[in-house]
Amino acid sequence: MTATIPESLQAKIEERLRYYEDLGIRLFFRDRGPSGSSSVNSSVAAPPTRSGPSFAERSWPTPPSRVVAPVAAAPVTRVAAVRAPAGPSLFEEVDKIKDDTLLKIREDLGDCTRCKLHKGRTKLVFGDGSPTAKLVFVGEGPGADEDIQGLPFVGRAGKLLTQMIEAMGLQRKDVYICNVVKCRPPENRTPEPDEVETCSPYLSRQIDVINPKVIVCLGAVAAKTLLETNRGVSQYRGEWQEWRGRKLMATYHPAYLLRNPPAKADVWKDLQKVMIELGLALPKKKSP
Ligand code: SF4
Numbered sequence: 001m002t003a004t005i006p007e008s009l010q011a012k013i014e015e016r017l018r019y020y021e022d023l024g025i026r027l028f029f030r031d032r033g034p035s036g037s038s039s040v041n042s043s044v045a046a047p048p049t050r051s052g053p054s055f056a057e058r059s060w061p062t063p064p065s066r067v068v069a070p071v072a073a074a075p076v077t078r079v080a081a082v083r084a085p086a087g088p089s090l091f092e093e094v095d096k097i098k099d100d101t102l103l104k105i106r107e108d109l110g111d112c113t114r115c116k117l118h119k120g121r122t123k124l125v126f127g128d129g130s131p132t133a134k135l136v137f138v139g140e141g142p143g144a145d146e147d148i149q150g151l152p153f154v155g156r157a158g159k160l161l162t163q164m165i166e167a168m169g170l171q172r173k174d175v176y177i178c179n180v181v182k183c184r185p186p187e188n189r190t191p192e193p194d195e196v197e198t199c200s201p202y203l204s205r206q207i208d209v210i211n212p213k214v215i216v217c218l219g220a221v222a223a224k225t226l227l228e229t230n231r232g233v234s235q236y237r238g239e240w241q242e243w244r245g246r247k248l249m250a251t252y253h254p255a256y257l258l259r260n261p262p263a264k265a266d267v268w269k270d271l272q273k274v275m276i277e278l279g280l281a282l283p284k285k286k287s288p
Pocket of ligand 1: 112183
């Protein structure tokens with residue numbers, strides 16, 4: 001026996017289904033199982049008195065699929081490491097003092113008492129040589145002779161440095177010579193970190209003003225200061241380094257060569273690399 005639904009009830013059901021449709025709910029089933037036991041559903045599916053397809057029998061546009069296709073992982077592109085252009089960094093550029101000169105730097109140092117080395121000095125040793133040199137030698141600090149004369153590298157080690165410079169086909173007046181600290185450490189001890197930190201900005205200013213093509217660091221203190229490393233100079237002497245866009249060669253200090261003459265051969269090799277970089281003629285090898 002087929003049950004019929006009063007027309008008023010049918011209208012209410014259709015109205016409710018439209019309400020669900022407005023909410024986006026569209027899936028209603030005529031039958032919940034093979035037995036078709038739900039009399040309500042079958043009645044709704046086949047209203048006897050209304051013309052046209054029932055609400056449930058209408059063909060509905062397929063709702064957009066809510067299943068989101070998995071997005072393929074974007075391939076990882078490996079970007080080749082970009083080398084920073086040679087030259088001073090942004091911070092180094094900021095560090096630079098506009099229209100700086102060696103005279104201004106010397107005036108800024110004045111009768112310097114910024115670190116404890118001032119207590120034992122006789123003369124502050126600023127630097128010596130050409131203010132437009134293409135080659136700058138940087139040592140550690142003044143010794144006894146330098147402290148008295150106020151000039152860098154004038155003692156025994158200084159005489160050896162002069163010989164090295166002349167072996168390169170240059171004279172002392174062609175190069176610039178200075179130190180990391182400008183005052184003699186007591187008993188010629190190694191400058192302490194706070195002394196180096198206080199004084200080395202003046203060295204940086206000197207090099208920036210002179211703007212050489214090549215810097216030669218004589219010994220570990222100069223090399224470690226400019227290269228900001230703790231590595232011993234023997235680990236990288238003879239290899240080109242870079243300081244603010246300029247080529248830097250670290251080699252042994254002349255004072256070390258006085259104690260270890262065989263090391264002169266290594267230093268000469270390093271200086272020959274510097275000569276090639278500066279376009280200086282290498283001495284001809286003697287024929288056997
Ligand atoms: S070593 Fe340098 S910072 Fe120290 S007192 Fe001498 S000039 Fe000044």
